[in-house]
Amino acid sequence: MLNDFINQVGPSTVGGLASGAIYALIALGYTMVYGVLRLINFAHSEIFMIGAFAALFVVLHLGVTTPLTGVALVGVLLLLMLVAMAASGGAAVVLERVAYRPLRRHGAGRLAALISAIGASIFLQELFALVIIPEVFDRPSQGRIQVPVPRLLDRETVVTIGNTDIRNDHLIIVGAAVIMMILLDVFVSRTRIGRGIRATSQDPETATLMGVDINKVIRTTFFVGGAMAGVAALLYAMEFENLRYNVGFLLGVKAFTAAVLGGIGNLRGALLGGLALGLIENWGSIFFGSEWKDVIAFTVLVLVLLFRPTGILGESLQRARA
């Protein structure tokens, strides 16, 4: 058992960091929306899914059939990233407008918002399974089957440490996640609208009195959180090369776990929580077998909430200053 662990710890650390980076990017959307509205944006997993399919759509229309290299690879990845960010961010703004704002105006409770989000989530999943995958992706009556993603880049080992190969795709994923995190951190702490977001998450009423346009803040929060999910979606599609109409569900729950693990409402906590969750579930799988991976993730969630309910770095967006 211990031997197994020593043999596998390197590769699963790399794999854990890669999936952890994806969790972290999705977790940002949960954490930002929660910070501002105190609401679990349950349909965020579908925002992720929309970004992934938008990226796939562009890949198919560019006619990428063989893996790319050099400038073409960088260009295509940047283009896909912009497309996925725009699609996810746009979808998140529409979602907020349709599913949340009418409720907010009537002062409905959080339970109602949660049900509305679940409804939106079901609606979007079914929309993809019934209409978009069969029609747009030309896979009639296969809406609920996995859609393969063409390989975008050749996977090459960049460095080998002991028995662990670190591949270029792993570096891209973790690098992209860290860069997006830094950009977001700068955005929230240095820009005017970022200050509005922090103010709103501290005290919405006072923020309004001070002249912060709450609706604009909320819209921006949804857009930025969605865009981060879009980046995650592209990375996921590139790494796992398979998409489904319900690809977001499990990832969404785990990303939320990551957000709670790091301290919900806390941007840096989301990164830390995502990476920690990826590592824990991959290391745990060595001991218990990979079929228990998801159980490990949820057990971690329960334990964290029991012993440190505010997460590793503590709650709230307002203190996430740079």
Added chain:
Amino acid sequence: MNANSNIRSGNPLTSLRRAVGGFSDGVRDWWAAAPRWTRWTVYGLLIALVIVAPHPAIGSFMSPYSHWPSLLFSPIGTFVLLAVGLNVVVGQAGLLDLGFVAFYAIGAYTMAVFATKFGWNFWGILVIAIFMTAVSGIVLGSPTLRLRGDYLAIVTLGFGEIVRITAQNTDYIGGARGITNIPHPPTIFGVDFALDPLPYYYLLVAAIVLVVIFAKRLERSRVGRAWEAIREDEDAAELMGVPTFRFKLLAFFVGAMIGGLTGAIWASKVIAIQHNNFPFILSATILAAVVLGGSGNLPGVIIGAFLIAWLPERFRGFQDYRILIFGGALVLMMALRPEGLLPARRRRAVSGNGGESGDTEPGATEAGGQAAEEVAK
């Protein structure tokens, strides 16, 4: 506020909202004012309706696409019983549970395991199943109920998935293939339980009636008032001397028992069960039934569960699109009437005074305070 609502009244969404609200509030108020004999007449009519419900004449209208008595048993009957159980947790105690399906699964698996592996009698296992789920309610509740609101929601969601994946990975209970050849209940009072859904339907109806009476008695007892106090304001309840943790645990305990009972009855009818009979979406659907009907109000919850189980089957003509429509309808319904079709009376009174919105907070605290005082006495 006034100027605001004048401007808003032009909005079609708002007028639709008022129309829906006006009708169901009318029903609500009529019922609240109805004398005792009217109520008993209505109860009698309802029981009669439930008894004749499986008749083909009703079935041909209610369900032109599928076998009506089967539909009445599951999903309609099971959804109603599950919703009544979840209502104890969500509606009465205000604890947001997104993993209720776990208890349903534990009940069903208990029935399947004891019946196929040990050959126990149905009625004996029913008791064991209720006991097992009640224990699992305590096991889940005692660590997690210190959490509040959204945290609790996500932990219970995690618990639901843990139960499902554990069932999938455990070979003793059939692993991914599940358990097959679950025996039917034995003949009782000359009623033979076999493939015909009717006896199961009446069994379920009996269970629903018993559980509803039980839940109603609980609601009006000291326990029910404690739950209400916790729901409205947990801190205030604690300060007034309500042992909140114990009462929250009790809510989980009761809700779990009802979920387990449903699962056990259901498993004895369907012969084979599998881990993917218990997906997260089922928890979400039951929660939607509770909220749609009017969280905390039993008649509303039952109507909500009935509608959510029945409408997608009634409109099977739309084929697969019915789930898509279901999702859209949830969003629309929450925008039109977030408090549900028939909200609880106290809650209605609280939010009704202030008009459109916003004023729930002080009133809610007041109601919570009153209830807490009553409990503490």
